[in-house]
Amino acid sequence: MNLLAWLAPKGDVYNLLPGDNDGKGSSTQTSTRYSFRGSFLKTALVGLLDELRHGFYVLHDQVIAYSETLGSRQTRSQSDWAEQGKRALQEHSLGHIRHCTDLLRQSLMCNADLTIELKNEELGGVTGFGTHITEYYTPVLCKIRMATSQVIDAVDVSQLERLAQDIASRTQEFTAVLRRNGCALPSHDPDTPRNDTLPLEGTILQSTLMELTTELQALVQGPRLHMHNQILAHVNLVNFHAIYSFRLPGVVPAEGSISYAELAGKVQASEDVVRRIARYAITKHIFREVDGGGRLAHSATSKMLAESPMMMEWIGMVCEEMWPAATQVVPALVKWPRSQEPQHSGFALAHGLETHVFDMLVDQPERAARFANAMVYFNSNADLAPHHICDAFDWESVSQVVDIGGSAGSTAVALATRLPQVSIVIQDQAVLEDQARRSIPPELADRVSFVAHDFFQDQPVRDADFYHFRWIFHDWPDRYCLKLLRALVRALKPGARVVVSDYVVPESGTTLRYKEGLVRGFDLAMMELFNAREREQRDWQRLFDEADSRFRFEGIRTVPGADLAFISATWQPSDM
Numbered sequence: 001m002n003l004l005a006w007l008a009p010k011g012d013v014y015n016l017l018p019g020d021n022d023g024k025g026s027s028t029q030t031s032t033r034y035s036f037r038g039s040f041l042k043t044a045l046v047g048l049l050d051e052l053r054h055g056f057y058v059l060h061d062q063v064i065a066y067s068e069t070l071g072s073r074q075t076r077s078q079s080d081w082a083e084q085g086k087r088a089l090q091e092h093s094l095g096h097i098r099h100c101t102d103l104l105r106q107s108l109m110c111n112a113d114l115t116i117e118l119k120n121e122e123l124g125g126v127t128g129f130g131t132h133i134t135e136y137y138t139p140v141l142c143k144i145r146m147a148t149s150q151v152i153d154a155v156d157v158s159q160l161e162r163l164a165q166d167i168a169s170r171t172q173e174f175t176a177v178l179r180r181n182g183c184a185l186p187s188h189d190p191d192t193p194r195n196d197t198l199p200l201e202g203t204i205l206q207s208t209l210m211e212l213t214t215e216l217q218a219l220v221q222g223p224r225l226h227m228h229n230q231i232l233a234h235v236n237l238v239n240f241h242a243i244y245s246f247r248l249p250g251v252v253p254a255e256g257s258i259s260y261a262e263l264a265g266k267v268q269a270s271e272d273v274v275r276r277i278a279r280y281a282i283t284k285h286i287f288r289e290v291d292g293g294g295r296l297a298h299s300a301t302s303k304m305l306a307e308s309p310m311m312m313e314w315i316g317m318v319c320e321e322m323w324p325a326a327t328q329v330v331p332a333l334v335k336w337p338r339s340q341e342p343q344h345s346g347f348a349l350a351h352g353l354e355t356h357v358f359d360m361l362v363d364q365p366e367r368a369a370r371f372a373n374a375m376v377y378f379n380s381n382a383d384l385a386p387h388h389i390c391d392a393f394d395w396e397s398v399s400q401v402v403d404i405g406g407s408a409g410s411t412a413v414a415l416a417t418r419l420p421q422v423s424i425v426i427q428d429q430a431v432l433e434d435q436a437r438r439s440i441p442p443e444l445a446d447r448v449s450f451v452a453h454d455f456f457q458d459q460p461v462r463d464a465d466f467y468h469f470r471w472i473f474h475d476w477p478d479r480y481c482l483k484l485l486r487a488l489v490r491a492l493k494p495g496a497r498v499v500v501s502d503y504v505v506p507e508s509g510t511t512l513r514y515k516e517g518l519v520r521g522f523d524l525a526m527m528e529l530f531n532a533r534e535r536e537q538r539d540w541q542r543l544f545d546e547a548d549s550r551f552r553f554e555g556i557r558t559v560p561g562a563d564l565a566f567i568s569a570t571w572q573p574s575d576m
């Protein structure tokens, strides 16, 4: 297969050069639109060569014609020559020819700039230079990865070396980005400042490096070791659970160290157990030993745990709520095949529930608070931060937003902070009311309010401009998602927008393997907790269409640096 064909994202269209091939073996002289896949880069490079060729011919013809004029002593005024030269340069300027030469040169270099600039109408094209990151970057990287791994499938050692070289050059780029942005270089030293948020170019390189290094590890290990190590990883949960239950990160002093005997006394466990737990953790860069191995101190990771109570809450939730549920997923699937009921889940079997998890939490405020804190932790990550929604829509005409299932108010606070004209009602279960009220800063209290509401009942806030569900639909099987949408219908005014912020599962193999793995991991976690799922683009459209034909599906928006997508529809009754 043509390598260039792999490098271009699937499904998009791009202008076709006359005479290019339609990919099915026939020549399509007349078509003006063409499959992006397999044609974009070829078209771009052929276009550059074409421009050089034409520029060269025009200049060449002019020189010949000029010398013939001189030879035959024909007379022609200087202004005629100047006029002709100007016309030729307008069509094929030297600047353009230089641009083509440089792009071709770049494309031939081993570290070619493969990022794609989108056409900019104002510029009348593209600049063609500089670091330009587009929304197509990830799919392009993915194609590179697929191209690389497909060739590696042929067990060619030199390809493995090329992967290592790629890692080396991306590492250099990554460290250059960190330096340029004043970020610390990565280290396990607890005193090194953390780079919890990176600039976008750093995040992209980080993803690329994770992809490439994971690929290298898998290949170097070979199938047997690769599998062996993956299944062994389940003991990580034993370790994390002990770290969480004994609250080890908080007990180890922020500065200095503690002896195992002292630590054991503080957490009321045997010294032997504490040492074994800590020493396993150390193999994962959590804690470190000092003074010849007799004392425990912080590493960068354990220090981060000590300083991140919300992350500890998430670890607790995983170890105490989700881990038992994980063991019961397959029994639940066997017991209730094809069920559309949320209580037919591994979680329900493991915890002896007959209701949905959220109904159980109503009577258990401590567990409810831990669930809500886990959400706060998730929302504190740059790629999951709730403020991304502000960049996904034009808010000028929006004054009233309802955040349905808005938990303790992370999204509402982010919206109200960025959009001074917007008022937001948070709706969630009454059990979250106190927590939500505490999280609303006093300066926003006149525009952000909390109302207890069951989102399966008719929506009480009528005629709002924007109804938002963030991380709600993935908690529910389709049957219930339809109910969520239909509960809105009576409140909607024409043109009202309904937005779901959730993952969109990529088509298999169309994005970085590790990124796809994250989303598919969430999909299995939703199966485990709620007999629910993450959804693909076509599933989203189908849900809106099936809920009510008056929803006009607008499509899916993404924001660079945001993991969740914004799936939107507007309410369009026929009498509008």
Ligand SMILES: C[S@@+](CC[C@H](N)C(=O)[O-])C[C@H]1O[C@@H](n2cnc3c(N)ncnc32)[C@H](O)[C@@H]1O
Binding pocket: 358, 375, 376, 379, 404, 405, 406, 407, 408, 410, 411, 427, 428, 429, 432, 453, 454, 455, 456, 469, 470, 471, 472, 475
């Ligand atoms: C996964 S959390 C998402 C929270 C929030 N939207 C966010 O992005 O952080 C799901 C939320 O749905 C709420 N919820 C569950 N069942 C509900 C119901 N019947 N009515 C209203 N809220 C509900 C839960 O309390 C929880 O806050």
